[in-house]
Amino acid sequence: MAQMSLDQKLAILSDAAKYDASCASSGSTRRDSRDGKGLGSNEGSGICHAYAPDGRCISLLKILMTNFCVYDCSYCINRVSSNVPRARFSVDEVVKLTIEFYRRNYIEGLFLSSGVIKSPDATMADMVRIARRLRHDENFRGYIHLKTIPDAAPELIAEAGLLADRLSINVELPTDRAVEHFAPEKKPEQIRKAMADVRLRKEAAGDRSHGGKRPPRFAPAGQSTQMIIGADGSNDATVLGQSTRLYSSYKLKRVYYSAFSPIPDSSAKLPLVRPPLQREHRLYQADWLLRFYGFELAEITSVTPDGNLDLQIDPKLAWALAHRGLFPLDVNTAPREMLLRVPGFGVKTVTRILATRRHRHLRYDDITRMGASMKTARAFVTAGGWTPGAMTDSTDLRARFAPRPEQLTLL
Amino acid sequence: MTRNVTLPRIGTAQAWRDAARDLLAQGIAPADVVWQEAGAPRGLFDDDTPGTPGGVVRVPRSFIAMADSVIWHADPSRFARLYHFLWRLREAPQLMSDRGDADLARLRGMEKGVHRCQHKMKAFVRFREIGAPEDARRSFAAWFEPTHHTVEPTAQFFRRRFADMDWRIVTPDISVLFEAGKLRFIEDQPAPDLPEDASEALWVTYYRNIFNPARLKVQAMTSEMPKKYWKYMPEAALIPELIAGAPARARAMAEAAPTLPPARMGAAQSQLRAFASTWDANEGGLAEAVRSCTRCPLHRDATQAVPGEGPPEAALMIVGEQPGDQEDLRGRPFVGPAGQMFDAVAAEVGLDRTKAFVTNAVKHFKFTPRGRQRIHQRPDTSEINHCKWWLEAEMAQVSPRLILAMGATAAQALTGSGDRLLARRGRVEERPGLPPVLITLHPSYILRLRDAGQRAEARANLAHDMALSRDLVA
Numbered sequence: 001m002a003q004m005s006l007d008q009k010l011a012i013l014s015d016a017a018k019y020d021a022s023c024a025s026s027g028s029t030r031r032d033s034r035d036g037k038g039l040g041s042n043e044g045s046g047i048c049h050a051y052a053p054d055g056r057c058i059s060l061l062k063i064l065m066t067n068f069c070v071y072d073c074s075y076c077i078n079r080v081s082s083n084v085p086r087a088r089f090s091v092d093e094v095v096k097l098t099i100e101f102y103r104r105n106y107i108e109g110l111f112l113s114s115g116v117i118k119s120p121d122a123t124m125a126d127m128v129r130i131a132r133r134l135r136h137d138e139n140f141r142g143y144i145h146l147k148t149i150p151d152a153a154p155e156l157i158a159e160a161g162l163l164a165d166r167l168s169i170n171v172e173l174p175t176d177r178a179v180e181h182f183a184p185e186k187k188p189e190q191i192r193k194a195m196a197d198v199r200l201r202k203e204a205a206g207d208r209s210h211g212g213k214r215p216p217r218f219a220p221a222g223q224s225t226q227m228i229i230g231a232d233g234s235n236d237a238t239v240l241g242q243s244t245r246l247y248s249s250y251k252l253k254r255v256y257y258s259a260f261s262p263i264p265d266s267s268a269k270l271p272l273v274r275p276p277l278q279r280e281h282r283l284y285q286a287d288w289l290l291r292f293y294g295f296e297l298a299e300i301t302s303v304t305p306d307g308n309l310d311l312q313i314d315p316k317l318a319w320a321l322a323h324r325g326l327f328p329l330d331v332n333t334a335p336r337e338m339l340l341r342v343p344g345f346g347v348k349t350v351t352r353i354l355a356t357r358r359h360r361h362l363r364y365d366d367i368t369r370m371g372a373s374m375k376t377a378r379a380f381v382t383a384g385g386w387t388p389g390a391m392t393d394s395t396d397l398r399a400r401f402a403p404r405p406e407q408l409t410l411l
Numbered sequence: 412m413t414r415n416v417t418l419p420r421i422g423t424a425q426a427w428r429d430a431a432r433d434l435l436a437q438g439i440a441p442a443d444v445v446w447q448e449a450g451a452p453r454g455l456f457d458d459d460t461p462g463t464p465g466g467v468v469r470v471p472r473s474f475i476a477m478a479d480s481v482i483w484h485a486d487p488s489r490f491a492r493l494y495h496f497l498w499r500l501r502e503a504p505q506l507m508s509d510r511g512d513a514d515l516a517r518l519r520g521m522e523k524g525v526h527r528c529q530h531k532m533k534a535f536v537r538f539r540e541i542g543a544p545e546d547a548r549r550s551f552a553a554w555f556e557p558t559h560h561t562v563e564p565t566a567q568f569f570r571r572r573f574a575d576m577d578w579r580i581v582t583p584d585i586s587v588l589f590e591a592g593k594l595r596f597i598e599d600q601p602a603p604d605l606p607e608d609a610s611e612a613l614w615v616t617y618y619r620n621i622f623n624p625a626r627l628k629v630q631a632m633t634s635e636m637p638k639k640y641w642k643y644m645p646e647a648a649l650i651p652e653l654i655a656g657a658p659a660r661a662r663a664m665a666e667a668a669p670t671l672p673p674a675r676m677g678a679a680q681s682q683l684r685a686f687a688s689t690w691d692a693n694e695g696g697l698a699e700a701v702r703s704c705t706r707c708p709l710h711r712d713a714t715q716a717v718p719g720e721g722p723p724e725a726a727l728m729i730v731g732e733q734p735g736d737q738e739d740l741r742g743r744p745f746v747g748p749a750g751q752m753f754d755a756v757a758a759e760v761g762l763d764r765t766k767a768f769v770t771n772a773v774k775h776f777k778f779t780p781r782g783r784q785r786i787h788q789r790p791d792t793s794e795i796n797h798c799k800w801w802l803e804a805e806m807a808q809v810s811p812r813l814i815l816a817m818g819a820t821a822a823q824a825l826t827g828s829g830d831r832l833l834a835r836r837g838r839v840e841e842r843p844g845l846p847p848v849l850i851t852l853h854p855s856y857i858l859r860l861r862d863a864g865q866r867a868e869a870r871a872n873l874a875h876d877m878a879l880s881r882d883l884v885a
Contacts, residue, residue: 007616014620032571036592041572047534050646051636052621053654055628062621070679080679081672100610101617103551103576104538119686139575151688176711185683190690192714196740245712248780249739261625262661268669277626291782352510359505366511 004087010097012087016067016078017113019263020170021226021256023048023059025108025143028165028221038139040102040109042165046143047108060111060145061101065089065127069115073172073183074267075231075260078115082265094130095138102142109143109165110134116149124152124160131163143221150186150194157194158218161201166221166253169194171246174239178232182269195250198223202251222253229283230275231260237297237307240286244297257283282309289316292347293340312402317343320380327380327392332362344377376401414439417447418490421563421585421596424482428475431494435468441498446490470500471507477522483560484521492518528559533568535640536580539608548591550577554602555643562587563596570594611645618646624657625664697804701774702742707797709775709790714739719770719805726884727767728811728846730802732820732853736785739776744769749855753817756854756870760878768809772824773798787855795824806846813839814846815880817873818853826850837876839883849883851876 004012025046032041048057066088067078077084098110112130116123127146134140146164148157161167169191173179176188198219205218225246229239243255259280260270286309289295293316301307303318310318320327320343329338331353339350352370356362363384368374379391379400391397414434418426434444478493486492496514500506509515532555542550551573562585569578570589579588586600632650641647694702701718704710717734720743737747745753745764757764773794778785790798802824806814816822819829825848826840835850842848852873860866 007613010613010616011620014617018621018623033574034571036574039573039575041568043568043571047530048635049534050618050644051632052618052623053629053632053650053657054623054626055631056623057635058618058621061617063617068679070682072676072680080676083670083673097613101614103549103573104540104608104610104614105536105553105573106614118682120688151686151690153689189710189715190688193690193742196714200740244780248778248783248785249714251783259626261623262664263625264664265667265670266664274625274665277628297780355508356510359509360511362511369513369516370510 006093006097009087009089009093010063012085013064013067013089014062016064016084016115017062017111019077019258019261020062020111020113020147021056021258022145022168022224022254023057023062023111024145024166024221024224024254025059026221027253028143029217031141033139033141038141039099040140040142042108042141042143049106049108059108060143061098061107061109062111063089063094063097063113065094065112065114065123065130066117067115068117071116071183071185073186074269075172075182075228075263077263077265079267081267084265091126091130091133095133098134098142099138099140102140107142109140109145111145111147113147114149120149120151121153121156124149124156128156128160128163131160135163145221148194148198150191152194154197157197158201161198161205161218162216164219166224167198167219168224168226169198170226171242172226172228173232174227174229174234174242175232178234182231192249195223195225195246195252199250223250224252224254224256226256226258228260229257229280231270235307236279236283236286236309237301239283240290240297240301243287244290247291255287257287276311278311279309282311282315285309286315294337295319295341313398314343316341317376317401321398324392324397328382328388329380331367331381331383332357342377342380344373344375344380346371413443413445415445415447416490417449419449420560420598423448423560423563424479427482427490427493428478431497432468434494435497435501441491441495444491444494446494448487470497471504473507474500477518480522480525480564481518483525483564485559486521489521492521525559525561525564528557528561529565529568531640532557532561532565535636535643536569537643537645538578539605539611541606542577548575548577552579552581552603552605553643554581554605556582557584560584566594566596615646615649619649619653622653624653624660627654627657627661629654697801697808700804701801704774704801706800707775707794709773709777709794712778713775715742716774717742717744717771717776718774718801719768720744721764721768721770721809722766723768723809725766725768725809726812727815727880728806728809728813729767729769729815729817729880730821730825731769731771731817732855733771733773733790734776735787735855736776736778738771744771748858749853752854752858752870756874756877760874760881762877762881767815768805768811770802770805772802772821774801790820792823795820799824811846811884813880813883814848815877816848816850818856821853822848822850836872837879847883849876849880851880 026044028042030042030044033039046059048059050058052058068086068088069078070080072079072081101107112127114123114127131144131146134144144164145166146160148160148167148169150169171191172183172186179186179188202218205215208214227239246252246255257280259275259277262274286300289300290297299319300315303322304310309315329342336350336354339345339353349370349372353362361384364386367383379388379397416430481489481493496518506512506515536553536555538551538553540549541552562580562582566587577590580586581600581603586597588595698718702716704716710716717738731745734744735747735749738744754764773790777788777790779788814825816825819832822832823829826842832850836852839847839849852869854873857866857869857873860869
């Protein structure tokens, strides 16, 4: 076979990487290269350097080291039974692409994943070698995200965590049974053990020694995972239940939801019907409500009888419509935890309301200047000069927010 | 009397602060000040600005931070708006936290505009190499047109990031040059003629292939990457073509019939047999069997089952309730906070933990997630009964002379009842055909007691019972 050019390999190995949703480059240690001895910086907040027409941000060079893989996961374009073209980068090629793209301000860093070849340890060792070259030889101070191989030896994970900002391991599907069905070589309990190991190492690296010295930071931007939605029959309550367990068990920074999407040369095992992208969006909204708005899982998933989120309206609005008795709230007196439940109010808006009402009585106009979406919120609050009257209890309230049926048709 | 203040285009923030401080100190009202941007490139201060230094002026730190951004907004009214608000702040310093105030809302809006512009500049500036790639210090340049005057406040970001190379960002407004470690700003540069750059073709390849045609969300893209920036970005030229071709590509993927696996599949999968993982402990025997238990639904939520550990011929067996958060993560019994208390009390009474077989009545952690924590849940009778299978297997293997049952769950598993624990503790209970069971408290019960006196008493009771168990097997 003729040697492939770098351009051809890049085409194959970025095409193979696009199904990983994560592109975060935020939340790591602050560092820069002002000393003139290295390249790159990390400033806490991530930067999206471009957006693709699929609406996803491009922050990192997201590639596979190789798309050769011995596993046969039906949802994956790179499974061993697929006929996609295969390629493999050398260590030098990945390092060069990362550095040259970074110098031109295309990216924040590298997100490296890989198919499993030879053995989990051999694959992970090659990925660690790339990260080591970038950090030690190129003095690269940008962001590195490594997708770890669940079965890889703990000492490889230990080194990976010292080189990378973030580690991730995909749980792949919402239930163990689905993993067994669609990814027969993957072991859900092994994936959990690997996530537990990362959490323990991260916590150990946060403890000072007796001399008061801090050990080197381990995966300072934490760990994340990804779940494919809609390939198996799990409802949203199951998906979110899995997420809350993962957040609490392994202190994950993020759980990414990826609506199962058709892939080239797909397996006959997969369902023919793809889930609407809106489902993925609603899951992210619910995930946020659980983590930042004080909602309990059952509150969000009990609104509909089948345990799936309402696709037409967001989960907070759906909850509020089902609990109208609690509204309208007076923005001048309602406690923080209730203000957070007003559809159209975000965390920032609530903080601003609380700060301002210490000084004076809030009027409707004031709230409009605080970043609230009053089109939604006004049915649920009272403020100086405003009361929603019968609007809160009107039977057509839902219809005001739900999109018209024809707008629902997605591609 | 009207004061004219003319501010330079480079160093505007500091110049505005100096001028505002002086005006404020002299008590000059906003209505009497006319702010202007320097039309001519030179001159830090316009001549008619009175340079009389005033007294000390105190303003909230949050105002300074806001002003340092608003200054770079393109709106010519920004200087006057800032000064007007600063004037109001003298009488009402709490205004900074009044998010309903219309003046502040306007300034915050301008601040947001500048921040957004800075963010877009950090994101969408694209460098091309203008020197030779093999130069010791490489050299890059970019052409960009920011909406606001954001080059100066954003330059430090590029300096922190690209300190080992020379670079310049040329704009129709202010340009910034970083050469040999020195940063400088110049005004009114023409658009440079930038050479072709080979890495751009690779980047365009990446952009083309990272796009997923099965999920077209053009609106989401353009709201974050407005069209006005596309002309600086080599990859943006692809966008129309990618959008136009996406539906057909997605349809083709969906309609394609599944193919037969490639011939190499068998050979590739034969490698799987050699996949030994260090995680497979291969302990063999009972412990390994416990670890793969799926007898009840608890295994789905926990990380792993935690088998007992200790010498197989131990005279004393110690049984707790179930693994906790730490035990679940580590796969070993009694290593969390309760385990540490257990170890401390054992050390006090001279009980050697390594000589005992330590295990739990239930082998999987039962919990409910609450935010970032896992809240322990007591196992129910059905779970205890399911798991008794393993406890009995461990008892059969170790055949201890005495079992120390810590807490109600262990007592229930071993004696059939977890009731009236406080009354039963400290005594040995015998049942036909089974080793004698000494009932005691669970360390985590002691950790949960709020009252210091009660806690000390309970701890003393545990110590008493552990000492008793030590003596009984001695």
